[in-house]
Amino acid sequence: MLRPLKSILLFAVGIFIFITPNRVLAQNEVVYDPEARLVELGITLSPPAKPVANYVHGVRTGNLIFTAGKGPKNPDGTELHGKLGADLTIEQGYQGARQTAINQLAVLKDMLGNLNRVVRVVKVLGMVNSDPSFGNQPAVINGFSDLIVEVFGERGKHARSAVGMATLPRGQAIEIEMIVEVMDTGVPIAHGDNARTPLSMKYLGAAGWEMTDGKVTVLVDPYISRLKYGGGGDPNDHRPDFGRDATAVSDTVLIDSIIKKADFILVHHGHFDHLGDVPFIARKTGAKVIGTETTMNILRAYGIPEEQLYAVGGGEDYQFDNFSVRVVPSIHSALNEKHYFDSRRFDENTPLKAPLRIDQFIEGGSLMFLARFEGHEVLTMGSMNFAERELEGIHPDILLAGINGSRLGLYKYDERLLKVTGYPAIVIPTHWDNFRLPYDYSQQAGIDRNINPFIEAVGKISPHSKVLTPVHLETIIVN
């Protein structure tokens, strides 16, 4: 069962820009199907060519997309050239405008992935290369408007200008721009031009991560010892078996080989597989630890100095030098077939003496964190549960999604989580492995049981999200 980890694989992940304002899709709007209309009309959209200069095909701001001007370029690369009123008939111009509409739809399709995400076409500016004597620009631009309404129906009806131009680039006959309102369903801008600072994310197993943007190193629930406990582990694992009432220990040699430095440690809750190694790591690194009052009191028992301890309750939004973190109130996984409940807290009067027993690492309440790095926002989870309304308005580009089996007992977990977080560009499963096994043991069972079904679900719910499967101690780099 040993599976040695030899290589560190680096994933370079192109990231898209997501802007997701709040707009709820009315029931009747899903009935209309522009994608199906395109098929009926026999129109195939091919991706637009790369822009030839320092501009993009379209810019999304809020729920509006502004497209660059497009012309009557045919699929074979030729363009309709000439002046209306001198070289071309109105019918030729009309057909050119229709082709221009197809080219603009190709831009929208490229940006949106699916034209059904168009809420409505707002505004069209139609420019016609015109002889001074020609005054029937609207009849030409009708070629554009008619196709748009054929495809989008009522939603295609738009405000419009149709004007004459003395000349157009390369002598093309028509150029048209449009403004389109779109849904807030996690829509990527295809040609993101914002270079971001890459974020390196090393998976430490369980809900544990090491993240750095090169300036600040943040650990999340760094549980590395991966003690064998409760039986039921791997028969090849000959380490001693810990019971719930055993004294907790940390594998300090292993931790030293993995954790070199840390500026912050974010702790979701106090259970052993989240907090168990934090006393050693906090002392070793001097990192600031952010967690619940219970977490702080456990760390006090281990002698971690007050200046490293930041007790939070959820709702705080703290700015540090190169890093800020919003603390999100959360709830613990619904373990034991939803019979899990633990309201215990350790306050300053709780007598605690280190080293604690494993069962003294109580939950103490649960949190999530929005960790803001240079160029990236990561929403972290430490359990298979969340308080939906606490996540409203939080739209990270990276979601660390808790996906162990207990999530299946929750109402539409995947769907609600992805929706409320704005369909993040990058989704990384966390807390999906068997943390009772050492790092170099196979986690295929967790991949089969948790990850693969989750990837399938995300593909349906949020097709533009990219799901990355983390591997123990390997680093994912998100650009």
Ligand SMILES: [Zn+2]
């Ligand atoms: Zn827990």
